[in-house]
Amino acid sequence: MKYLYFTVFLLLSISSFAQINPDNIDIxxxxxxxAHIYAETDAEVAYGLAWAHSEDDFETIQSTLLAGKLMAGRQFGKDGAGIDFFTQFIGAPELVKDKKNELSSEFLALLNGYVQGINSYAVYHQDEILHRKLFPIAEDDMLTAFVLSLSAMSGADKVIGDLVANKKFNNPYVGIGSNAIALSQNKTSTGESFLAVNSHQPFEGPASWYEVHLNSEEGWNMLGSLFPGSPTIFHGVNENLGWAHTVNHPDKMDVYQLRMHPEKKDHYYFDGDLIQLEKKKAKLKVKLLGLPIPLSKTYYESVYGPTLRNKHGYFALVFAANQDLKAIQQWYEMTKASNLDDFKKSLSGIHLPDFNIVYADKDHNIFYVCNAKLPKRNSNFMWNKVLPGDTSATIWNKFHDFSELPQYTNPVSGYLFNMNNTPFNATGKIDNLDSLKYPREMGYSLSDNNRSVRFQNLMRQEEKLSYNDFKRIKFDIQYPKEFQFEEDVNIIFALNPKEHPEIEDYLTILQKWDRKAEKKSIGAGLMKVLINNAKGKDIDEKLAVEIVEKSKSQLLEEFGTIEVPLEKLQVHKRGEVEMPIDGLPDVIAPMYSKKLGDGLKEKTYVGESYILLARFGEGLPKLESIMPYGASSKPESPHYTDQMEMFVNKELKPMTLDKEEIYENAARIYHPQVE
Incomplete structure (x- = not known):
């Protein structure tokens, strides 16, 4: 009976594609x-990826799939219902229906291979399924989840959440960050080109990295990382080239306030005409007391697009991520590029709505683009503010071409980088672009941060870098001379300790601190408590004193002394494994932490995450990588915590794209099927 069910289940998931034989796939x-996955076709490799990733983290993959199938509320209650509303509000299912036919047959075959793999794993592991109605998954469910994820990465979820909560429009582009660095041959002492893939993502959950190697006979040989539920790698290295992503902050979305008729309900003015809003209802099911309760939430459609009402009025939200279905296909095409021209061609359609891209290759080219799908806007309006929603002058329908985006190819300075800072500080001073040559309404950031300032200070000291120099800079944990936090903590460091005897000891330690976020450092420990208390505050001298007083009081209350090193306040922890760790917010190798209990001790949860370093020279690139915990998210796995000690010690494990070497040193080789 089980195998009859298995056959019916798979037939439901195959659509027009042939059924994949798992015996053709090696994990x-x-x-x-x-997992290094080998098969003849890309689609078979995608099947193997789905199976291997499910072995390691099926629960998190399902959380993504539940959202794509509008079932998050059934599983996760009120919070999940918010995701289901967001998915319907942005029109993700309709976009998939309307534009799926624009996807290439090659990508659809890949996607179907992944779907077959995930459905097959679910059949054979029914005890791991979170919701009995989740499977089988279809390609449309996956595509809906991609639209949802990219829209959230663009900041739309925050804007919509604020509007639903009756908050006014706020800047959604606030993130923890990432690093990407590329050095060309003329900037290294080894004759190689270097690349650092160094995203700062959460260590667990739907936006955490999964490391994998994908290899087919159709020209796919890529090592890198992806998020749960993806059939392709997002950033990493193939035989010829590699790239890293960081989040960028141009103006990617617009919010309009409609001018409503004072008496005629749900009618608004537009170009002098009176138009009635189209009322829509998002259908939701929310788990309450274990039962799925059907609910609905009203929203509207205006000439601008999806529209919400709150106590401040009616607001429409417009952005690019929910207007294009090809982003995930573009990532797939990027993984198969063989040179810089191929790579740029894969980017030229600008299907990815955002993300900086920093690139290096075996021909010693380096390249950086501050990529974003940005509309051509009327320069008469302030596009970073709420816009008037009563005129066609604020409607856009064209996007900037790829050639119009800030980008660099092979600068004379020999290096490119981004650390979530302005794209106009991306290399040596002589090569940096002029921000005034780009339309103001593109909204590119002009600011730097602690990481970018510190990185440039270090690079100015280096003529040519060895690989060890490169690693030293990548793992640097020292703040620049002047802090670049949003909160002006420099005021605290400028206080005269003698004028504040009640906090003189705290200020003295801080001001003598070498600004290195080392776990043994008392200054780093005091800085950590200080940062937590200063967060989000508009600091003046009076408040600066109060922040230090509070920090001192907390340390005395818990430890009886203020001489508390960072290792007593911050640990890297998973399950029963716990160890002290270097790093503070916004150093080049940062750590961000959250409460572990009632006291000041915290555990890291985001910051340095997947790290991949590549050297391009003769033959295949030389690769090293590390993950915060290990390859598996299952506590019973030996790979649940086995990379933690190396991660804490800033050590990397050797990796390779060489098939013969991988098979020769394999710990296990098997097909994705029941044992």
Missing amino acids: VRDKWGV
């Missing part, structure tokens, strides 16, 4: 549990 696990 090769190395000593660290990383």
Whole structure:
């Protein structure tokens, strides 16, 4: 009976594509549990990816799939219902229906291979399924989840959440960050080009990285990382080239306030005409007391697009991420590029709505683009503010071409980088672009941060870098001379300790601190408590004193002394494994932490996450990588915590794209099927 169910289940998921035979797929696990997947076709490799990733983290993959199937509320209650509303509000299911036919046959075959793999795993592991109605998954469910994820990455979820909560429009582009660095041959002492893939994502959950190696006979040989539920790698290295992503902050979305008729309900003015809003209802099911309760939430459609009402009025939200279905296909095409021209061609359609891209290759080219799908806007309006929603002058329908985006190819300075800072500080001073040559309404950031300032200070000291120099800079944990936080903590460091005897000891330690976020450092410990208390505050001298007083009081209350090193306040922890760790917010190798209990001690949860370093020279690139915990999210796995000690010690494990070497050193080789 089980195999009859299995057959019916798979038939439901195959659509027009042939059924994949798992015997044609090898999953090769190395000593660290990383999956290297081999098959003849890309679609078969995608099947193997779905199976291997499910073995390691099926629960998180399902959380993504539940959202794509509008079932998050059934599983996660009120919070999940918010996701289901967001998905319907942005029109993700309709976009998939309207534009799926624009996707290439090659990508659809890949997507179907992944769907077959995930459905097959679900059949054979029914005890791991979160909701009985989730499976089988279809391609449309996956595509809906991609639209949802990219829209959230663009900041739309925050704007909509604020509007639903009756808050006014706020800047959604606030993130923790990432690093990407590329050095060309003329900037290294080894004759190689270097690339650092160094995103700062959460260590667990739907936006956490999964390391994998994908290899097919159709020209796919890519090592890198992806998010749960993806059939392709997002950033990493193939035989010829590699790239890293960081989040960028141009103006990616617009909010309009409609001018409503004072008496005629749900009617608004537009170009002198009176138009009635189209009323819509998002259908939701919310788990309450274990039962799925059907609910609905009203929203509207205006000439601008999806529209919400709150106590401040009616607001429409317009952005690019929910207007294009090809972003995930573009990532797939990027993984198969063989040179810089191919790579730029894969980017030229600008299907990815955002993300900086920093690139290096075996021909010693380096490249950076502050990528974004940005509309051509009327320069007469302030596009970073709420816009008037009563005129066609604020409607846009064209996007800037790829050639119009800020980008650099092979600068004389020999290096490119981004650390979520302005794209106009991306290389040596002589090569940096002029921000005044780009339309103000594109909204590109002009600001730097602690990481970018510190990085440039270090690079000015280097003529040519060895690989060890490169690693030293990548793992740097020292703040620049002047702090670049949004909160002006420099005021605290300028206080005269003698004028504040009640906090003189605290200020003295802080001001003598070398600004290195080392776990043994008392100054780093005091800084951590200080940062937590200063967060979000508009600091003046009076408040600066109060922040230090509070920090001192907290340390005395818990430890009886203020001489508390960082290692007593911050640990890297998973399950029963716990160890002190370097790093503070916004150093080049940062750590961000959250409460572990009632006291001041915290555990890291985001910051340095997947790290991949590549050297391009003769032959295949030389690769090293590390994950915060390990390859598996299952506590019973030996790879649940086996990379933690190396991660804490800033050590990397050797990786390779060489098939012969991988098979020779394999810890396990098997097909994706029941044992």
